[in-house]
Amino acid sequence: MEPPRALLFDVFGTCVDWRSSVARELRALGGRLGLGAVDWPALADAWRGLYQPQMDTVRRGERPWVNLDVLHREALDRVLDDAGLQAVPEAERAELTFAWHRLDPWPDTVEGLARLGRRFLVAPCSNGHIALLVNLSRWAGLRWDAVLGAEIAHAYKPQPAVYLAAVEALGLEPGQVTMVAAHGGDLAAAAGCGLRTAFVPRPAEHGPGGTADPPEQPVDLVADDLLHLARLLGA
């Protein structure tokens, strides 16, 4: 079988550890405002917990496509209300929304992606918008050939338009492209569009002692991390 020409990457959870990073920013906020004892990782989880339901409102066509800065800010206001943290001022909320532009990579991500990028075209195929991914990639040290994903399709994964727009933007056919993700649903949707698939488990995504989100269907590759994926692909 011919090697792929390009690799598309899920980012939140697959390339970066959103939970620790967002909890860190929430904790710093708590320190600045003297908010006392709050379970910051749980607050990060609650914030992320609104992510899929919010994107569903776009997926169902109930609202026009808006980017994750808009969705993250709406969700933050709800989560702070629910946690009794109504006192957090507007300027802090605005800044905190950009916590999602400053997510740390997993330990293998930077070197793994750099190796893969020497051999293959690499691009994110994320629900994050271009500005978020540009800032996050600078922060985390991720280098891409292009920034693809939800914004160029004006849709949200797992809607097929997102994968197909990314493949088309690279001038390739779906079978020439491998989707790399830590989430079974993402890989199933990519496979449904004709892409190849590589599963990289990230059991720590939701915290220590967690479990991976494995694919329910066969995938083309399973790798322990991005360095392992690079070895499997000869990169």
Added chain:
Amino acid sequence: MEPPRALLFDVFGTCVDWRSSVARELRALGGRLGLGAVDWPALADAWRGLYQPQMDTVRRGERPWVNLDVLHREALDRVLDDAGLQAVPEAERAELTFAWHRLDPWPDTVEGLARLGRRFLVAPCSNGHIALLVNLSRWAGLRWDAVLGAEIAHAYKPQPAVYLAAVEALGLEPGQVTMVAAHGGDLAAAAGCGLRTAFVPRPAEHGPGGTADPPEQPVDLVADDLLHLARLLGA
């Protein structure tokens, strides 16, 4: 004055020497097919000469937006006809269209862009589509934070939508972004959208002994090349 947050670059002519590169590919074709004495740089000029008139058909709304592979191929067929080279077979024409994905950088481009990219967000704002720019950037060694330009706007410079879509994709305001180009018309259009402007003359774009295409309006910066621009911007 605050420094810019991002630099947007014209690519054809400003970052890469399309004329020499395309002439080289045409000359190689001539060798393969035994076409004899042809003025290959003049053929490259004729090919490029159809570029603006073709994009005009899109700009005027006479056809839906199509990418440069489509426009370059249409133009190639006309240019070969006009040159009496009807014998060039289909497979060669298809491959030759991708000559525009393999353009060499000017001598200062790779290092200049790398330096600028360490300090500022950098992205192409080119009439080239994403796949063309991804391939060209690999070929030439150009590294970007994102690939912006005509494709995400479905318009062609100097239409304002192209500059504005690029600025918006970076999550910035026009005044935070500098357009870098070798062409006065490109800079005038960017300035009309509120962007800052940097002129980099490329007098050799149309061949030895040529002259630059200077701006008719004042620009914010004039640099001899991208290394000089990096020095002017403290990068």
